[in-house]
Amino acid sequence: MVPAADNQTRSENETKWQLGMLLSRPFFSIGRAVIRWINILGAATVFLFLALVKVFRSKQLSKIVQQLYYIGARSTTIIMLVSVFTGMVLGLQSYHALVKFGAQGAVGTLVALSLIRELGPVLTAIMITARAGSAITAEIGIQRISEQIDALHTMRIDPLRHIISPRVTAAIISFPILTTVFDLIGMIGGYISGVMLLGLNSGVYFHSIQANVEMKDISDGLIKAIVFAVIVATVCCYQGYFAHMRRDSHGAQAVGLATTSAVVISCVLILVSDYVVTSLLI
Amino acid sequence: MNTPLIKFKDVTKSFGDRTVLERVNLEIYEGEVTTIIGLSGAGKSVLLKLIIGLLKPDEGTILLRGKPVSKMKKKEINAAFAQMSYMFQGNALFDSLTVYENIALPLLETTNLKKSEIDRRVMARIEQTELTDAVKKFPSELSGGMQKRAALARALITDPKIVLFDEPTTGQDPVRKNAILSMIAQYHRKFGFTAILVSHEIPDVYFISNRVLALYERTIVFQGTPEELEDFDHPFKDEVIHSLEALQKELTGLYSKRQFKVLNHAQMRRRAFGDTYCIAVFTLEDINSIIRYLGHDAVQEAIRRMGLYIDKHFGVIGGFSTRRNTNEIVTVLPYSDITEAENILKYFVKDFQGLEINDIWTGVRRRVAMAGPVEFTILAGIAQGQPIAEIDSVIDSAKSHQKEIWTATMRRRGEKI
Structure with missing residues (x-):
């Protein structure tokens, strides 16, 4: 026979233990998620490093040029379209804000600096993620689930060199160029709304840009573009390359979810890294 | 007997909680056509992927020419696997490349051959596999049989010493099935490679096989010649061979x-x-x-x-x-x-x-x-x-x-x- 007092103590201990488990459960989940994210971050860093190292192997140039056309040249139209309207709306908004202080002469400066420092790199990166990044993830994901990447392994062709490296390199080259295109076309957009539609003086518009935009503004914008390029290319390639290892889905569904994840994660990381880089550069 | 080209010693492979291969022991000899037979999902493709190094065993040892792969240097492993070629069950052709580009890819990427030489070799394989009309077509524009032949041409383009065929006849009509098996036998005679096949085509596959390995309930239960398999008394024969033979009668x-x-x-x-x-x-x-x-x-x-x-x-x-x-x-x-x-x-x-x-x-x-x-x-x-x-x-x-x-x-x- 077990004494009643012992039973009561045991029952109290069990209740305490269960309560402790209940309270610690969120910490377990957070801990597991943190460890998983650190693992992914580590793996993605190694993935990027290997891809960059393999750029310097033979027979890479033609593949890089092909990807430059795909990621860079074919994104030009959409970048120009977005940038012209971004510039126009910037010109419009800044004119109506500045005219209250009689400072409408600074419209050019405001449009140019907003574009060069911030909107150019960020919007370009987001637009390329939507257009080329998603396609990269889907393409690599399909290659993975249809065993094309395994086939490369069996042919002794390094998939990182053959598939990933040219895409990462092409992104690092195209992002700054497309950002520059975005900035220039955006300033033309600002000119259309500020000068052609609202009657600002053309000379004042261009003079304010020339006088107030410094080389550092341009270089900071391009540094951001390169950072975004590395982030977008790594995230999109990584998601596609490891689409078969997703726990939440398999096959075509895994490719679909990998594509969605690639776009969402890229966009969030673009904005987070934008703040970090800006604070470091400013 | 000679040292086996490939030997498995107590190889086990699991995916999560599911053990696909358990203490597998097998031997594959140079210059022979070895066929692995077994029911669908028995782990035949996993076996092939372990041989070519796409998967690593959880336990046990794989020996290449008597040497454990786990103890080989990276250079040795690369040299050994460079002599192997793999024809995937689903063909694994690159869908954004034409048939010509698919077949030429291994030569373009892994050799320093001149373009004219690559062209000559690729066209020779294309003619041998009767794909002349499909040179500029993309895989999605080909029939299942033509895709198989394109995959076969790509697997053979580097003149490999060992070729692994993962169900090369899947999805083909009876004539095409025998045509592919006959093609493998012909190339085996012509180029002298060691062929390792996974196939359900019983008994047709026996005509071209020197040895048969029977995979049943996660392990190899038989190794020997097709003739020896006829005298093999095991539940495998009732469950696998007889059911596949019945299907064969319907087809031929x-x-x-x-x-x-x-x-x-x-x-x-x-x-x-x-x-x-x-x-x-x-x-x-x-x-x-x-x-x-x-x-x-x-x-x-x-x-x-x-x-x-x-x-x-x-x-x-x-x-x-x-x-x-x-x-x-x-x-x-x-x-x-x-x-x-x-x-x-x-x-x-x-x-x-x-x-x-x-x-x-x-x-x-x-x-x-x-x-x-x-x-x-x-x-x-x-x-x-x-x-x-x-x-x-x-x-x-x-x-x-x-x-x-x-x-x-x-x-x-x-x-x-």
Whole structure:
């Protein structure tokens, strides 16, 4: 026979233990998620490093040029379209804000600096993620689930060199160029709304840009573009390359979810890294 | 015996909680065609992926030429695996590349050959695999059979020493299946590579295999020649081989070798001492030359139609047939003596030359891929046996008495000259 007092103590201990488990459960989940994210971050860093190292192997140039056309040249139209309207709306908004202080002469400066420092790199990166990044993830994901990447392994062709490296390199080259295109076309957009539609003086518009935009503004914008390029290319390639290892889905569904994840994660990381880089550069 | 080219020692592989292979022991020898048979999902593809290094074993050792892979240096591993080639079950062709680009890819990426040399090699393989019309097409524009051949051409483009074929005949019609197996056998003879096949094509795959490995319930339960497999007493035989053979009968219309022997044995048991039976052996002569001119498909179609006709003709009088070799059909006439059998054969030849031959060549004509006059010769021979005699010796005797029953020269598009 077990004494009643012992039973009561045991029952109290069990209740305490269960309560402790209940309270610690969120910490377990957070801990597991943190460890998983650190693992992914580590793996993605190694993935990027290997891809960059393999750029310097033979027979890479033609593949890089092909990807430059795909990621860079074919994104030009959409970048120009977005940038012209971004510039126009910037010109419009800044004119109506500045005219209250009689400072409408600074419209050019405001449009140019907003574009060069911030909107150019960020919007370009987001637009390329939507257009080329998603396609990269889907393409690599399909290659993975249809065993094309395994086939490369069996042919002794390094998939990182053959598939990933040219895409990462092409992104690092195209992002700054497309950002520059975005900035220039955006300033033309600002000119259309500020000068052609609202009657600002053309000379004042261009003079304010020339006088107030410094080389550092341009270089900071391009540094951001390169950072975004590395982030977008790594995230999109990584998601596609490891689409078969997703726990939440398999096959075509895994490719679909990998594509969605690639776009969402890229966009969030673009904005987070934008703040970090800006604070470091400013 | 020689050191095995590939040896598995107690290899185990699991995916999560599921153990796919458990303490697998096997040996594969150089220069041979080794076939792995087993039910779907038994782990055959995993076995191939372990051999080529796409997967690593959880336990156990894989030895290449007697040396454990786990103890090899990276350079040695790369050199060993560079001699291997893999033909995937789903082909794994690059869908954004044309057939030519797919086949040329391994040469472009792993060699420093000049473009003209690459072009020469690729075009040679394309011609051998009858893909000349598909050079500029993308994989999605090809039929299943053509995709298989493109994958085969790509697997062979680097002249590998070891080629792994993961169900090379899946999704093909009976003629194409035999054509692919015949193609593998032909290339194996021509290039001397070691072939490791995963296949369900029982018994056709036996014709080209030197050794068979049976994978059953996560482990290898049999290793040996196809003939030795016939005497293998294990539940594997009932569950796997018999079910696959039954399917085969439906596809080709002929009995498998094993079923043929069982049927013959049953017939003989009913016979009294002194009764006789006859065996007829039909052979399509010089099959390799015909394949060279007309392609594998046309020849397989001819053999298939020939088999069906023989089965139909002799089946009426109680005969039953099997395909004994790629170009050989054996028929048992259970209730006849040699004179009667000779008369039956005479009628058969008359019918064959008159009407049925047209049916066979109509099929061939549809599948002819290449030009060139080529001579077809069909031989037939009969021999008489007694119930106590071994069937193999009667077949050999019939073969030694074979005579030409039909010959013709075919020219372009399969028309008779």
